Amino acid sequence: MPYLKLRDGAELFYKDWGNANGATVTFSHGWPLSSDNWETQMMFLAEQGYRVIAHDRRGHGRSTQTWDGNNMDTFVDDLEELFAHLKVSDAVMVGHSHGGGEVTRYLGKHGTRRFRKAVLVGAVPPLMVKTGDNPEGTDKAVFDSFRDAMRKDRAQFFLDVPSGPFFGFNRSGAPKSEGQIRSWWAQGMRTSIKSAYDSIKDFSETDFTGDLKRIDIPVLVLHGDDDQVVPIQAAGLKSVKILPQGKLKTYKGGSHAIHNINADEVNKDLLDFIKS
Template structure:
C-alpha cells in the first residue's frame, strides 16, 4: 500500500492511478468515509487520460488513527504534504462534503501555485454552524446529535445515516443495500476519536476567508435536496464569495450524488475540467 509520513509522524494511505505523466486530479472524501468512495471516479478519469489520486484523511480508512491534530488546518497541511511529496502540478482539486472543506482550507493556507481548477461537491464551506452572523446554518444541537450517535453506537448510526445521506427516505428512491454496506464498511475502518474530532472540524470551521483567496476556475455542484449539507448555507453562499464560480444544481439530488448520480456527475466534472 502507498503511504507517506507527515511532518508530525502520521502515516497517510493514498491511491495513485493512471499515467504519472498526465494532469493530476486529486479527490478528497467526506466524513466518515475513505478514498474508496472515489474509486469509480478514479477509474473513469484515469481512462480519460488523467492521473487520479485520493488519500484516506488522518484517522480515516487505512491512515493512522491519531489522538490529536484532527483539525481542518491539519487536514489541509496533510493535503499539501501529499501534493508536495508526489510533486503534483497543475492539479485539479475535487472535494466532497468535508473534503470540500479540506480543499478550501488548503487554498487558504497554501495558495494555488500548484492548482489548476477546483470542484466543490456538496461541500461544507463557507460555514455549517448557525451563528449570529450565519443564520442559515444548522444549530449546534444537530452536530451534538451526530456526536452522540457516533459515540454511543457508531455501527448503527453509520448504517442509519445512509438513509438521509443518499436520499433513501424520499418517495420513489431506489435503495441500494450495496451502497449502504459500503458506507458502513468505510466508516467503521476509521478511528472513533478522530471521527468525533472531525465533526467539529467540518461543522465549526469558518471558510469565508479561505474562499476569498480562490483565483482559479471553480465548480460548485450541489443537490438541492441535500439533507446533510443544506444548499442554502453552503453552495449558494460559496458562489457569492468565489469570483466567477460556476454553480451547478441537481434538482432533487441528495448528498451522496457522486454515487447516486454517478454517470451524470462524471460527465459534468469532465466537461468542467476540459472547458
C-alpha cells in the same frame, strides 16, 4: 500499498492511479469515509488518460489513527506534504462534503500554485453551523446529537446515516442500494472513533469564508437541491457568491451523495470542466 510518512510520524495512505504523465486530478473524501468513496470518478478519469490521486485523511481509512490533529489545518498541511511528495502541479482539486472544506482551506492556506481549477461537491463551506451571522445554518444541537449517537452506538449510527439522509434513501420512491449503505458503513467503521468524533466539530464549525475569498482560480460548485446533510441554501448557493470565479450547477432532486447516486452526470460535469 503506498504510504507517506508525515512530519509527526503518522502515515498517510494514498492512491496514485492512471497515466503517470497525464494531467492530474486530486480527490478529498467526505466524513467519515475514505478515498474509496471516489472510486467511480477515479476509474472514469483514469480511463480517460488522467492521473488521479486520492488519500485517506489521517484517522480515516488506512491512514494512521492519530489521537490529536483531527482538524482542518492539520489535514491540509498533510495534503501539502503529499502533493510535494507526488510533485503535483497544474492540477484540478476535487472535494466532497468535509473534503470540500479541505479543498477550500488548502487553497486558502497554501495557495493555488499547484492547481488551476477546483470542484466542490456537496461541500460544507462557507459555514455549516447556525450563528447570528449565518441564520441559514444548522442548529448546533443537531451536531451534538451526532456526537451523542456515536458515543451510544456508533455502528448503528453509521447504518442510520447512509440508510437515510446521506443518499436520500429516506425519500418516498427513492431506489435504495444496499451496497451503497454497506460500503458507507464499512468505510466509516474503519475510521477511528476519535477522528470521526472530532471531525464533527471540524466540518460543522470551521468558517471557510476567508478561504473562499482567497481562491483565485475557477471553481465549479456541484450541489443537490435536496441535500439533507449540507443544505444548498447554507452552502453551495452562498459559496458561489463568495468565490471570485465560482460557478454553480444544481442537481434537481440531488442528495448529498450526487457523486455516488448521479455518478454518470457528475463524471461528465467533471470531465467537461477539467477539459474546458
